[in-house]
Amino acid sequence: MTGSSAARVQTATERLQRLLALVPYVLSRNVVGMRQVAEDFGVTEDELVDDLNMLWCVELRSPDPYCPIDLSYEGGEIVVTEAEAIGRPLRLGVDEASALLVALRWLAELPAIGDGTALSRTIAKLEAAAGTASAPSAQVAVVDVGPAEWAAAQVTDALSRDKLLHIAYYVPGRDEATERDVDPMRLLEVEGRSYLEGWCRSAQAVRLFRLDRIMAIDVLDEDKHVPVGAQQRDVDSARSLFEPSPDDARIVFELGPAGRWVADYYPCETTEELADGWLRVSLRTPDTVWVRRLALRLGEDGRLSSPRELADQVMADAAAALDNYS
Amino acid sequence: MSRRKTERLLSLVVCLLSARRYLTAAQIRAAVPGYPESFDAFKRMFERDKDELRELGIPLETGMNPGDEESGYRITRQAYELPDIRLEPDEAAILGLAARVWRRAELAGAAEGALLKLRAAGIDAQDMSQPGIEPRLQTPDPAFRLLYEAVRDARPVSFSHQTAGRGTSQVRHVEPWGVVNRRGRWYVVGHDTDRGEQRVFRMSRIDGPVSFTGPPGSVSVPPDTDVRAAVRVWDTEPSTPRTCVIRLRAGAGHGLRRHAIHIDPADQPGWDLVELTFTEVGWWSEQLAWFGPDVVVLEPTDLRDAVIGRLKGVTA
Numbered sequence: 126m127t128g129s130s131a132a133r134v135q136t137a138t139e140r141l142q143r144l145l146a147l148v149p150y151v152l153s154r155n156v157v158g159m160r161q162v163a164e165d166f167g168v169t170e171d172e173l174v175d176d177l178n179m180l181w182c183v184e185l186r187s188p189d190p191y192c193p194i195d196l197s198y199e200g201g202e203i204v205v206t207e208a209e210a211i212g213r214p215l216r217l218g219v220d221e222a223s224a225l226l227v228a229l230r231w232l233a234e235l236p237a238i239g240d241g242t243a244l245s246r247t248i249a250k251l252e253a254a255a256g257t258a259s260a261p262s263a264q265v266a267v268v269d270v271g272p273a274e275w276a277a278a279q280v281t282d283a284l285s286r287d288k289l290l291h292i293a294y295y296v297p298g299r300d301e302a303t304e305r306d307v308d309p310m311r312l313l314e315v316e317g318r319s320y321l322e323g324w325c326r327s328a329q330a331v332r333l334f335r336l337d338r339i340m341a342i343d344v345l346d347e348d349k350h351v352p353v354g355a356q357q358r359d360v361d362s363a364r365s366l367f368e369p370s371p372d373d374a375r376i377v378f379e380l381g382p383a384g385r386w387v388a389d390y391y392p393c394e395t396t397e398e399l400a401d402g403w404l405r406v407s408l409r410t411p412d413t414v415w416v417r418r419l420a421l422r423l424g425e426d427g428r429l430s431s432p433r434e435l436a437d438q439v440m441a442d443a444a445a446a447l448d449n450y451s
Numbered sequence: 452m453s454r455r456k457t458e459r460l461l462s463l464v465v466c467l468l469s470a471r472r473y474l475t476a477a478q479i480r481a482a483v484p485g486y487p488e489s490f491d492a493f494k495r496m497f498e499r500d501k502d503e504l505r506e507l508g509i510p511l512e513t514g515m516n517p518g519d520e521e522s523g524y525r526i527t528r529q530a531y532e533l534p535d536i537r538l539e540p541d542e543a544a545i546l547g548l549a550a551r552v553w554r555r556a557e558l559a560g561a562a563e564g565a566l567l568k569l570r571a572a573g574i575d576a577q578d579m580s581q582p583g584i585e586p587r588l589q590t591p592d593p594a595f596r597l598l599y600e601a602v603r604d605a606r607p608v609s610f611s612h613q614t615a616g617r618g619t620s621q622v623r624h625v626e627p628w629g630v631v632n633r634r635g636r637w638y639v640v641g642h643d644t645d646r647g648e649q650r651v652f653r654m655s656r657i658d659g660p661v662s663f664t665g666p667p668g669s670v671s672v673p674p675d676t677d678v679r680a681a682v683r684v685w686d687t688e689p690s691t692p693r694t695c696v697i698r699l700r701a702g703a704g705h706g707l708r709r710h711a712i713h714i715d716p717a718d719q720p721g722w723d724l725v726e727l728t729f730t731e732v733g734w735w736s737e738q739l740a741w742f743g744p745d746v747v748v749l750e751p752t753d754l755r756d757a758v759i760g761r762l763k764g765v766t767a
Contacts, residue, residue: 138503138506142567145571179457179461185469193465210468210469211468213532215507216508217508217533220561221561223561224550224553225549225562228552229546232549243544247538256534264603264628264630265631268679269683297741300704300705302705314585316635360555382619389656421743421761424737442743442744443763445744446744448744449744
């Protein structure tokens, strides 16, 4: 549920959905405290009281005046004594069924979770409950979440037992393989890739490690120790996992038609169409070594236009590489 | 106004769920408080209310009781109520994890709505699941929402799409069969009606608004269509692997060494001879150019020429 409901305006139908869920929520539980309900529905206790009053006040005037809902909330506990008509929740809609089923089927393919029968049991029960609303979800899918990552098993093992990890990690931008001890914090499946998030003891900082770049991994016998105050990335508000900092170097590329993929692949700050299908993009990065490599890779399909010094280095790199062939 | 509307809609739902038979508009007006006096104004408001309830997925049916002369409305319990569903604690935990998957994406509201109904059915979906695993989907492409709706509602669409590697856009007419995420990117699969073929389009290359070009229900997905497979094989060209030999500076090219067939010391000190497989010359020459002066291609000739050409492109 969203945290503070006061922050946004709620439409009449949104509130109606909540009211229709409230009665069955109470009926399906033995003891229902106001505070817990308010938390589960993402409302304040005052808003909850207003909801309960609105339900209690429902009156049908014909053929005979009749109040179909009777409830009380004395002493902070909600008791529904009569509400036959809306005693069960509304069926799941297509979007609702799709959101859960697509996510569950994706989880079933993730190496870190895939094993285990709880997923298939949950999927089967949800499909049965959703009925025909579950059909369109077959046309929405997530496939190929990267290669089956053997490292994922070690990471989940270390996470479940709170152990330290030792990894050999490859950084393509610098063409470096380094060994480090990492106190694992989380396994992230974001933007189509798997990452280990953890406290890197060499860097003395929280780092993300792409699982497909881990060349070797061992679960050590030592207990992990994540320092107090080590900050996890906020995966739910950042636009990208790699939100650039304004202090980073600003890089400008001009991309030919065959180099336009760069704009898809790297988070660009600005893009600008040029003549003949060329595109000018700018991006920010704290580390420019990979930019030189990217410029070499692009060849005539791209031109690094700024900063100037970096462009000069790229020229020197290319000249040195060509010397090898002469 | 909004509060009175909520009260009226709530009463309307309760009224129709309580009735055993179809109620005429006049009967509904008599029973449900909050409608205006004038019959015309009532009719207009009632029409809007019906639409809004249907938008919420409330199965409002129209029909006539035997012997009646006027049609009416009803909501049957069977069509309205979520069937009984009970989850074990491990299943509820998985459900909580699944509901978080869309948190920063297009279907976040739908996932929350589903969780609300399941909570109302007595399920306590834990917000905590297996320790430390956070799967997330993103939908950054503006085209996602309408293409998802088009697939859901079986409606044909048109959109402007950039051809890969050309930088030019073309308007495509598509009967969409599915939306698929592969390695973090969204694609729409469907029948391209201009070309008369199945096609896959990457959503990030759609550079204009998506328009519906037909009514809901007017697209039929051929039986045996596998939208997952269509996207999986897209852009993976079937080709036979070839072998190349490169000279690689000692201590460099770890990414290449991981996939090497052979690594031997080269005659020149400070270099290794590395044998690798590749499939496509253009793509592989890009991968090798990445390593700049640390890689020298010895054979085959076409790959060697491709890398030299790429490097010359930089200095040109």
